[in-house]
Amino acid sequence: MIQVNGLVKTYSGKTVVDIPSLQVGEGEIIGLVGNNGAGKTTFFRLLLDLIRADKGEILSKEKNVATSEDWKRYTAAYLDEGFLIDYLTPEEYFYFVGRLNNRSKADVDEFLKTFEGFFDGSILKSGKYIRDLSKGNQFKVGIAGCLLQDPEVLLLDEPFANLDPTTQLRLIKMIKELHARRRMTIFISSHDLNHVTDVSTRILLMEKGFIIKDLRSKEDTLQELEDYFRV
Amino acid sequence: MISLLLTHQWKAFWRSRNAGKSIALRIFMGFLILYLLLTAIGVGVFLKEALEKLYPGQDTIRVFCGFALYYFLIDMFTRFMLQDLPTLTIQPYLTQHIRRSQLIRFLNVRSLFTVINLIPLLLSLPFTFMVIGPAHGTGPLLGFVAALLGCTFFNHFFILYVKRKSLVNSWWYVIFLLALAALGALEYFHVFSFSKVSSALFYGIIEKPWLCLLPAGLAVAAFFNNDAFLLKNLYLEDIGARNKKKEGAEYTFLNRFGAEGELIGLDLKLILRNKRPRSVAMITVLFLFYGFIFYKPEYLRQGWWGFLQVGGIFLTGLFISNYGQFLFAWQSGHFDGMMASNLSVKTYIKSKFMLFTAVCTLVLLLTAFYGLLEWKLLLVQLSGYLYNVGIHAVIAVYFATRSYKAIDISKGTTFNYQGMGAEKWIYSLVILLVPMVIYWPFAYFFHTPWAGIAAIGILGLISFLLQDWWIDILTREFRARKHRILDGFREN
Structure with missing residues (x-):
């Protein structure tokens, strides 16, 4: 699904991402862990062609993301508020995303019904613009907007950090279901080792731009990560 | 106490993020x-x-x-x-x-x-x-x-x-x-x-x-x-x-234009719901009355049509120059999202052209009342309109692919020079000079200002008919500098 070849990104002489080679197959759930500055978000941005790689390339379905726009059709991402259009109401935003993906209004409404629990009554018909929602609720809007696109590749940057405990668990359940049903390829970065090992099928541990560990999730993965992060 | 707070303000003024950026x-x-x-x-x-x-x-x-x-x-x-x-x-x-x-x-x-x-x-x-x-x-x-x-x-x-x-x-x-x-x-x-x-x-x-x-x-x-x-x-x-309940709005008439229509709707909401673009739009509306100052009876009597043409271009192109100078920057707050969503660059650029054309057409119709002063003004404005939708729009989008400064749309316009830079001045110069360069040789050669006015209109129309070709070129221009634009917008 995704192939990374000799990817390097430097900011003013400092290497922030350096991934010689990485292959991610269809249906994998990749958990990206690492301390601040490890290069997780930068890697996500490179995947979305939001920043230019200094060296190397990322292929999505064999096509370079920097030269082809095909990936946009089947890729959805939520990294931060910069992915939301903050002067729209949540509904307007969903309809907008729906239209870009050829989903009718009725279709979107139908889809949103399945999110009633996830939204917990504080998103739809709230009478607020997205900019007036709390950060956690903005995140919910972002995630729902992603899933509305019915993507094959999904990128979420630290989804657990801003959600309340109930929603965190809901999200994990949702991701697992989607994975079982749709064989979606998912990238999740997180500082929450429990959640990320629970949900992922494969963990990439990043440090200063490098992937220093590539682990298939097993019972002892959590232990191994905790050992790494122990101070 | 008040003096202490004032010193904080003084510091805030000099240490603000924009302060060091552009001396x-x-x-x-x-x-x-x-x-x-x-x-x-x-x-x-x-x-x-x-x-x-x-x-x-x-x-x-x-x-x-x-x-x-x-x-x-x-x-x-x-x-x-x-x-x-x-x-x-x-x-x-x-x-x-x-x-x-x-x-x-x-x-x-x-x-x-x-x-x-x-x-x-x-x-x-x-x-x-x-x-x-x-x-x-x-x-x-x-x-x-x-x-x-x-x-x-x-x-x-x-x-x-x-x-x-x-x-x-x-x-x-x-x-x-x-x-x-x-x-x-x-x-x-x-x-x-x-x-x-x-x-x-x-x-x-x-x-x-x-x-x-x-x-x-x-x-x-x-x-x-x-x-x-x-x-x-x-x-x-x-x-x-914020306390007021916000209602969503839907512009159903835009539905038939597909993704481009959706993007135009987005632009309209951006203008209506955010302070800085809203005041820019208000200024544009106020300036529609500028014709009363510009189209002076003595100019009309003396037949200074070449001079009046400047007014025609200005009036019908106000929206493009005002809104277009920050064309992409208005969306700097969610440009990451725009670029990652299921939306080709070409569609995005095309929507901007459609927005320009739609608003300019509306302005042309609204300003038709100046025809009551003198019907020939309608010709002047038509020529200006064709120039604006055909040529000015292209120039505006081209310069937009070269501006990398983000804008906070929630701030007011007065003395707000955020997002301004050398390229904005060059842009103003270009949109002033291009019509003159077209006008003079024709007006001079045929000994009538109307030749110049016609030339501006016809060239505008030709350029407008070539719009798809322009869009392809500008899409390439945009893609060549996409990452720089994104980096610039993210710095806000």
Whole structure:
């Protein structure tokens, strides 16, 4: 699904991402862990062609993301508020995303019904613009907007950090279901080792731009990560 | 306490994120303000001579007194358009051990530090000291100073109050403007004379200096009125506008244009729901009346069509130059999302062209009433319109692919040079020069301005028909610099 070849990104002489080679197959759930500055978000941005790689390339379905726009059709991402259009109401935003993906209004409404629990009554018909929602609720809007696109590749940057405990668990359940049903390829970065090992099928541990560990999730993965992060 | 808070503001001003970024811009702004102030001082110092020239044989002091209130009325309107509300700066202090009334006093005092307050004083005080003082002595002099300060501060606080009120309820906005217009109409139809009132008040001060207590008292009242209002609404101050329930809107007529239509709808919402683009749009609407100044009867009589053509281009292209100068930057806050969503660059660029064409067409229809002045103006405007949708739009989008500065759309426009840069000046120069370059050879060769006007229109039309070709080129231009634009926008 995704192939990374000799990817390097430097900011003013400092290497922030350096991934010689990485292959991610269809249906994998990749958990990206690492301390601040490890290069997780930068890697996500490179995947979305939001920043230019200094060296190397990322292929999505064999096509370079920097030269082809095909990936946009089947890729959805939520990294931060910069992915939301903050002067729209949540509904307007969903309809907008729906239209870009050829989903009718009725279709979107139908889809949103399945999110009633996830939204917990504080998103739809709230009478607020997205900019007036709390950060956690903005995140919910972002995630729902992603899933509305019915993507094959999904990128979420630290989804657990801003959600309340109930929603965190809901999200994990949702991701697992989607994975079982749709064989979606998912990238999740997180500082929450429990959640990320629970949900992922494969963990990439990043440090200063490098992937220093590539682990298939097993019972002892959590232990191994905790050992790494122990101070 | 207030002085401590003021020093914080001073630091905030010099250390703001934009401060270090573009020294050149600050110097430019500095010069602009300096120029304004110097002009004001200049006019102030030579006011006596100027009045003598304009009203020979009349007592300059009487003329001055007759004008004073007019001036403050205009000042009130200018303030209404330009003056910013001092807000949000108090948030970090709300949890500190500072009395709330002190904070409010601070807000009010701090609001006084604006160039707008200096201008009326610079204009009027030199005259007061140089003419009125020597002629009538210290008592009237002090009375005058107090009255002028009073009027200035009254305007200042009164406008703050009106603006705060209209934040909560936008009817205040309308009512204020209507009231001002009504006053103007009363004067115009000689029902009521400001000149007389102004004379009575200011000339009265010379005879009875205690009359200055009237404007001074009004200023004090306006100050405390603001105080009281803020004390009651301190929380409302920053959330007032948010409390209203927001309704979604849907522009069904755009549906048939697919993804492009959806993007146009997005642009419209952006304009309507955010402060800076909204005021840009309002300026554009106001300037539609600019034709009354530009299309002068004598120009029409003398047939200065080449000159009038500039007005035609300006009127029909205002939206493109105003909105188009920050074309992508308006969306800098969510540009990451735009670029990662299921949306090709080409569609995005195309939607911008469609927006330009739609708005320019609307403007062309709206400004058709100038045809009542002279039907040939319709031809001038049509040529200008074709130029704008065909050529100007391309130039605007091209320059947009070369601007990397983000914009905070929630801030006001006045003296807001965020997002400005060298390329904006070049852009202004280009859109000024291109029509001239097309116009002159044709007008010169065929000995009639209409050849030039026709050339502008025809070339515009040809370029408009080639729009798909332009879109392909501009898409390539955009993609070549996409990452730079994204980096720039993210830096906000």
